[in-house]
Amino acid sequence: MAEEVKLFGACGSPFSSRIQVALKLKGISYEYIEEDLTNKSPLLLKYNPIHKKIPVLLHNGKSIVESLVILEYIDETWKANPILPEDPYDRATARFWAKYIDEKCVAAAGKAFWAKEKEREKAVEEAWDCLKTLEGALKDKKFAGGETLGLVDIAANFIAFWLRSFQEIFGVELLTEEKFPDLFKWSEEYVEHPIIKEYLPSRDELIVFLNKRLQNLK
Amino acid sequence: MEGKESEVVLIGTWASAFCKRVELALKLKGIPYEFVEEDLENKSELLLRNNPVHRKVPVLLHKGKAIPESLVILEYIDEYWTKAPRLLPDDPYQRAKIRFWANYHDEKIAQAITPIIFSEGKEREKVIEDFQQLLKVFEEGIERDFQGKSPFLHGGNLGFLDLVVGTYACNYQAFHDSIAVVFETEKNPQFFSWLMALKDHPRIKETLPPSDKLATKYKELFLPPYSKRIATIRERYLQSPKA
Numbered sequence: 499m500a501e502e503v504k505l506f507g508a509c510g511s512p513f514s515s516r517i518q519v520a521l522k523l524k525g526i527s528y529e530y531i532e533e534d535l536t537n538k539s540p541l542l543l544k545y546n547p548i549h550k551k552i553p554v555l556l557h558n559g560k561s562i563v564e565s566l567v568i569l570e571y572i573d574e575t576w577k578a579n580p581i582l583p584e585d586p587y588d589r590a591t592a593r594f595w596a597k598y599i600d601e602k603c604v605a606a607a608g609k610a611f612w613a614k615e616k617e618r619e620k621a622v623e624e625a626w627d628c629l630k631t632l633e634g635a636l637k638d639k640k641f642a643g644g645e646t647l648g649l650v651d652i653a654a655n656f657i658a659f660w661l662r663s664f665q666e667i668f669g670v671e672l673l674t675e676e677k678f679p680d681l682f683k684w685s686e687e688y689v690e691h692p693i694i695k696e697y698l699p700s701r702d703e704l705i706v707f708l709n710k711r712l713q714n715l716k
Numbered sequence: 717m718e719g720k721e722s723e724v725v726l727i728g729t730w731a732s733a734f735c736k737r738v739e740l741a742l743k744l745k746g747i748p749y750e751f752v753e754e755d756l757e758n759k760s761e762l763l764l765r766n767n768p769v770h771r772k773v774p775v776l777l778h779k780g781k782a783i784p785e786s787l788v789i790l791e792y793i794d795e796y797w798t799k800a801p802r803l804l805p806d807d808p809y810q811r812a813k814i815r816f817w818a819n820y821h822d823e824k825i826a827q828a829i830t831p832i833i834f835s836e837g838k839e840r841e842k843v844i845e846d847f848q849q850l851l852k853v854f855e856e857g858i859e860r861d862f863q864g865k866s867p868f869l870h871g872g873n874l875g876f877l878d879l880v881v882g883t884y885a886c887n888y889q890a891f892h893d894s895i896a897v898v899f900e901t902e903k904n905p906q907f908f909s910w911l912m913a914l915k916d917h918p919r920i921k922e923t924l925p926p927s928d929k930l931a932t933k934y935k936e937l938f939l940p941p942y943s944k945r946i947a948t949i950r951e952r953y954l955q956s957p958k959a
Contacts (some may be wrong), residue, residue, distance in 0.1 A: 548820070562809070562812045562816075563816065564816055567815045567816055567819070568755070568812075570811070570812065570815065571810075571812040575808045586795040586796040587778075587792070587796075589792070589795060590783045590788050590789070590791065591783075592784075593788045593791065594785055594788050678778075698794070701864065
């Protein structure tokens with residue numbers, strides 16, 4: 499049976515980029531469908547009726563949503579170049595840090611960027627707490643898998659690229675070399691990784707993406 | 717001869733559903749463990765050392781290593797002790813759907829209890845409606861995603877979603893007696909019927925805390941005067957932007 503793999507994504511979305519990286523790592527051919535997030539397609543709404551978000555992976559007609567769930571699905575379905583380690587404890591550690599990035603760091607960074615003037619200081623401090631935790635995790639070798647990209651490396655794309663780009667655009671200093679030297683160094687190397695690099699948006703594309711997000715928030 | 721290293725220790729509290737789900741998983745797999753009751757108002761060095769990031773329960777200690785976060789722990793248990801019963805099915809698509817709904821339960825449904833606890837009057841009525849709407853989405857989603865083959869009590873066995881939902885929502889009587897009525901058969905007939913069936917399952921029955929004891933605990937925690945810990949949670953909720 500021919501494999502039919504489609505990915506509904508949006509240029510500029512870190513979550514979408516994660517899936518593209520994983521599919522590339524595994525050497526999986528797929529059709530990419532760009533979604534306009536200000537005008538979501540009927541297909542997207544059909545395949546992700548609950549959250550109505552990208553990314554959505556369609557595999558032989560079956561839809562899988564939520565980037566971390568999709569990454570696990572991809573790893574379990576296509577065995578080449580594993581994203582998750584074999585050892586159960588290492589797997590648990592990877593899941594823990596991937597969740598931490600999404601549930602705490604992405605949320606905290608978002609709050610800091612979009613915060614109103616009077617709430618900004620507190621939001622920035624919370625984001626710094628997250629980055630401090632990641633800096634510690636990095637030192638303990640909990641992520642930055644080296645040559646091979648694992649679940650946490652892929653999930654950390656937000657930190658290495660999007661967070662750093664947004665802080666320039668919004669003028670809010672979060673991940674600085676002075677405060678987080680190891681994390682900063684890691685982020686510089688990260689964005690040079692050939693597979694990661696291929697799926698990073700340009701500055702212009704990022705601005706377009708942000709404007710659409712703003713439109714949706716209004 | 718098993719050394720100390722292979723001992724399983726669960727740091728938790730008797731009243732926490734997230735801890736109960738881990739206990740239930742260990743019991744189902746027949747894994748002996750030591751339960752260490754934590755005082756959340758006065759967190760132990762053991763907890764803080766083993767979950768420095770979140771400082772929360774449950775934390776599983778196994779072979780000297782710590783695993784926090786209940787959903788991560790459940791997957792660890794299933795992957796380390798691969799003997800039956802399996803908590804997750806083998807098929808990647810089924811696993812993906814179960815993970816999706818476990819996340820939905822914890823991130824949406826369980827989180828929606830906080831506004832109910834800390835609101836009153838008309839506002840409380842509204843957030844209860846919101847909660848019941850989330851349950852409706854859950855009901856419809858399970859129906860659509862599992863198409864009649866309910867993941868609950870599949871073949872009479874307890875699986876991942878049974879543990880996630882059952883240990884949390886089967887405590888509804890205690891919540892109704894102490895805070896507010898939120899699970900109603902007229903509003904969410906399907907969800908309510910799952911709860912009825914789960915509540916009667918012997919392993920769930922023996923694991924859940926007694927309803928009156930839990931109701932007393934909920935009153936202690938969630939009615940004023942609040943402990944410092946609960947006051948902080950309440951403050952954070954009151955300050956957060958409302959939908």
